[in-house]
Amino acid sequence: MVTIDINKLNFRDRSIKVIGKGNKERELEMPPRTIDLVKTWLEESGLQFGPLFRPVNRWNQVAEDRRLTARGVYDIVTRRVKQAGLDKASPHDLRRSFLTYLLDNGEDLATAADMAGHASADTTRRYLRHQKRRNRAAADKIDF
Secondary structure (H helix, E strand, O other), X not given: OOOOEHHHEEOOOOEEEEEOHHHOEEEEEOOHHHXXXXXXXXXXXXXXXXXXXXXXXXXXXXXXXXXXXXXXXXHHHXXXXXXXXXXXXXXXXXXXXXXXXXXXXXXXXXXHHHHHOOOOHHHHHHHOOOHHHHXXXXXXXXXX
């Protein structure tokens, strides 16, 4: 997600265009809370163009023309995980948790795969945790 550019935001349609693997552009839906947070970031940072996510130096100054790198995201996540007193976690763990959250809250596998940008639901299936628990809950719904 470090490839998000401000000019690709579409608040009216609640969407954003991102560049994924293979340099493919795809459109993602944004939840209302995300829209609020992005708007607040843009207002407070004064950013109007270029990368949405940029590095911040030790004096809390936002870089004017540089994009936050994947390594920068990793460093931020691991620092915040440590501050929260949690076990190790990476940005990839957040992605896995996002997919698990979608499925645990009733979304179907095809929708979760599409939101993750996976061409195949089989790829999404490999990300999932707690599948046994979901299978048991599904079996409990069968009344025969």
